Amino acid sequence: MGSITLQKVSKVFGEAKVIPSIDLEINNGEFVVFVGPSGCGKSTLLRLIAGLEDVSGGHILIDGKDVTDAAPAARGLAMVFQSYALYPHMSVRKNIAFPLKMAKMEQPAIDKKVEAAARVLNLTDYLERRPSQLSGGQRQRVAIGRAIVREPSAFLFDEPLSNLDAALRGTMRLEISDLHHQLKTTMIYVTHDQVEAMTMADKIVVLNRGNIEQVGSPLELYKTPRNLFVAGFIGSPHMNFVTGSYAQSKNAKTAGIRPEHLILSKDSGLWTGTVKVAEHLGADTFLHLDVDGIGQVTARAGGEFGAQYGDRVYLTPDEAKLHRFDDKGLALRA
Amino acid sequence: MATQNTKTLARLMMAPSVLLLLVWMIVPLAMTLWFSFQNYNLLDPSNVSFTGLFNYQFFYTDPAFFQSIWNTLVIVVGVLLITVIGGIAIALLLDQPIFGQGIVRILVISPFFVMPPVAALIWKNMIMHPGYGVLADINKFFGLQPVDWFARYPLFSIVIIVAWQWLPFATLILLTALQSLDGEQKEAAEMDGANFLSRFIYLVLPHLARAITVVILIQTIFLLGVYAEILVTTNGGPGYASTNLAFLIYRTALLGYDVGGASAGGIIAVVLANIVAFFLMRAVGKNLDR
Numbered sequence: 001m002g003s004i005t006l007q008k009v010s011k012v013f014g015e016a017k018v019i020p021s022i023d024l025e026i027n028n029g030e031f032v033v034f035v036g037p038s039g040c041g042k043s044t045l046l047r048l049i050a051g052l053e054d055v056s057g058g059h060i061l062i063d064g065k066d067v068t069d070a071a072p073a074a075r076g077l078a079m080v081f082q083s084y085a086l087y088p089h090m091s092v093r094k095n096i097a098f099p100l101k102m103a104k105m106e107q108p109a110i111d112k113k114v115e116a117a118a119r120v121l122n123l124t125d126y127l128e129r130r131p132s133q134l135s136g137g138q139r140q141r142v143a144i145g146r147a148i149v150r151e152p153s154a155f156l157f158d159e160p161l162s163n164l165d166a167a168l169r170g171t172m173r174l175e176i177s178d179l180h181h182q183l184k185t186t187m188i189y190v191t192h193d194q195v196e197a198m199t200m201a202d203k204i205v206v207l208n209r210g211n212i213e214q215v216g217s218p219l220e221l222y223k224t225p226r227n228l229f230v231a232g233f234i235g236s237p238h239m240n241f242v243t244g245s246y247a248q249s250k251n252a253k254t255a256g257i258r259p260e261h262l263i264l265s266k267d268s269g270l271w272t273g274t275v276k277v278a279e280h281l282g283a284d285t286f287l288h289l290d291v292d293g294i295g296q297v298t299a300r301a302g303g304e305f306g307a308q309y310g311d312r313v314y315l316t317p318d319e320a321k322l323h324r325f326d327d328k329g330l331a332l333r334a
Numbered sequence: 335m336a337t338q339n340t341k342t343l344a345r346l347m348m349a350p351s352v353l354l355l356l357v358w359m360i361v362p363l364a365m366t367l368w369f370s371f372q373n374y375n376l377l378d379p380s381n382v383s384f385t386g387l388f389n390y391q392f393f394y395t396d397p398a399f400f401q402s403i404w405n406t407l408v409i410v411v412g413v414l415l416i417t418v419i420g421g422i423a424i425a426l427l428l429d430q431p432i433f434g435q436g437i438v439r440i441l442v443i444s445p446f447f448v449m450p451p452v453a454a455l456i457w458k459n460m461i462m463h464p465g466y467g468v469l470a471d472i473n474k475f476f477g478l479q480p481v482d483w484f485a486r487y488p489l490f491s492i493v494i495i496v497a498w499q500w501l502p503f504a505t506l507i508l509l510t511a512l513q514s515l516d517g518e519q520k521e522a523a524e525m526d527g528a529n530f531l532s533r534f535i536y537l538v539l540p541h542l543a544r545a546i547t548v549v550i551l552i553q554t555i556f557l558l559g560v561y562a563e564i565l566v567t568t569n570g571g572p573g574y575a576s577t578n579l580a581f582l583i584y585r586t587a588l589l590g591y592d593v594g595g596a597s598a599g600g601i602i603a604v605v606l607a608n609i610v611a612f613f614l615m616r617a618v619g620k621n622l623d624r
Contacts, residue, residue: 050525052525071524072524073524073525073527077525078525079521079522083516085522086519087519087522087537089541098523099525103527146522
């Protein structure tokens with residue numbers, strides 16, 4: 001079991017109101033990602049749930065039980081830290097066994113659990129090594145191993161992949177998703193990387209300045225962003241925002257159109273633009289254009305769309321995929 | 335430092351200082367060794383002659399000899415125990431965020447800046463003095479008999495004074511080590527259900543191992559030669575109760591005017607220091623390799 005409920009949770013550091021007030025429901029078995037720009041309070045929120053920070057107001061419930069004032073260890077949660085936080089003078093085996101030893105478990109039972117975890121995480125050959133003798137990805141797995149042996153009601157991940165190189169990050173992303181499917185335990189994952197959020201989450205919580213901007217599945221956020229912030233944050237490359245007469249013609253203050261929803265042509269279209277940069281990725285080509293009367297626009301073209309610096313191209317926004325926002329930045333629905 | 339060239343160059347550049355250090359060390363050692371085989375008394379400086387091992391026999395048969403070795407070890411071990419344990423405790427306290435942290439830290443560190451004879455004099459006359467010392471006043475306040483520390487517990491008193499002087503050093507080194515402990519590791523241990531004691535045993539103490547080793551090694555070097563505190567307070571007495579090896583050598587050389595005997599004592603002290611160093615490096619030296 002691992003459902004977590006936040007009721008009007010707030011956090012104040014001195015003068016700074018990091019989290020004004022948050023209500024959130026996390027269901028058992030969900031993979032929830034907190035995403036937002038740096039300083040948005042996502043790590044603070046995770047630490048509040050973990051019990052590493054005291055809440056300034058509100059309540060935290062785990063499985064319906066109020067744990068607002070409970071010690072971190074008493075909450076039955078396990079956390080994987082950004083720096084992995086492995087104990088440097090202990091072997092991998094002792095690192096993974098540490099929480100069990102603290103729980104005063106019998107040595108044979110500990111050995112069995114540690115070896116089972118090591119098998120799941122491919123660490124069996126490294127059990128006698130020290131953390132300093134492991135690679136970044138292996139250390140990451142040890143940190144996860146230390147978390148899973150406790151059989152927590154939920155896992156907390158604090159930007160766990162940010163210290164890994166791009167290739168390894170991709171692999172670990174898959175491994176963590178796979179682990180979630182195997183264990184079916186609630187996981188809360190904090191990241192600033194919206195690609196990680198989109199690829200792993202069942203439910204994404206977009207945070208900005210300590211407030212929840214929107215909660216939803218990855219595709220919900222992509223298709224129906226509630227406001228300008230979510231629209232700009234989710235999706236890569238970012239959504240183009242157009243103001244002025246074009247937006248007014250659509251009865252909106254701002255019109256948003258994703259790069260992949262612009263139809264490019266070399267002969268005709270609604271807008272005309274000059275190619276500033278063309279990024280050829282093979283399958284796709286991202287064009288950064290200077291569109292007449294609108295400004296900077298990013299557009300996605302097929303890999304075969306040959307365009308070079310200085311070329312004139314025509315663009316037409318796909319009206320069905322257009323997002324409209326009012327003067328408060330909230331989305332307008334048709 | 336990869337190529338043969340850089341290695342040769344490095345050795346060449348280091349050579350002058352290594353040579354200077356070697357001369358600096360070898361010449362006094364050789365002279366001491368030389369004098370230790372001479373019959374050389376300052377009361378009769380014209381009559382210098384070779385005496386073989388007589389000086390060693392003389393020093394060895396001194397009634398204070400074995401007691402002074404024992405006292406030397408008691409001072410070293412006693413002060414190390416107090417400073418390491420007390421240093422860890424104070425460092426743990428100073429690591430907590432408190433009001434006026436900067437001033438408290440300076441206060442704690444200040445004994446280190448007091449010169450040994452001055453510190454010993456203050457302890458002798460203002461703290462441990464049976465007539466007007468602070469400790470005597472406290473005893474009187476509770477209606478107890480004041481303790482004459484230097485007469486009753488001479489060696490213990492010296493251990494206390496020396497420990498007071500070295501406590502700030504240990505605290506400072508251990509505090510910096512403590513502050514370098516990764517905060518996330520502490521939080522991870524907290525999440526893993528480790529209480530304060532477990533965190534201390536499994537996380538803090540192993541982290542401090544290297545710093546503790548440094549404290550023990552450096553302090554041992556200085557504690558083997560404690561001298562000023564003894565001279566100022568007990569003058570080695572009563573009897574030989576607070577005479578250590580360094581003080582015995584001073585006594586032989588400057589009170590007995592016996593250069594030869596003192597030199598022999600010096601050589602014995604060097605041998606003893608090396609024996610201590612050997613066991614010390616075997617016991618704690620491996621902590622430095624990590």
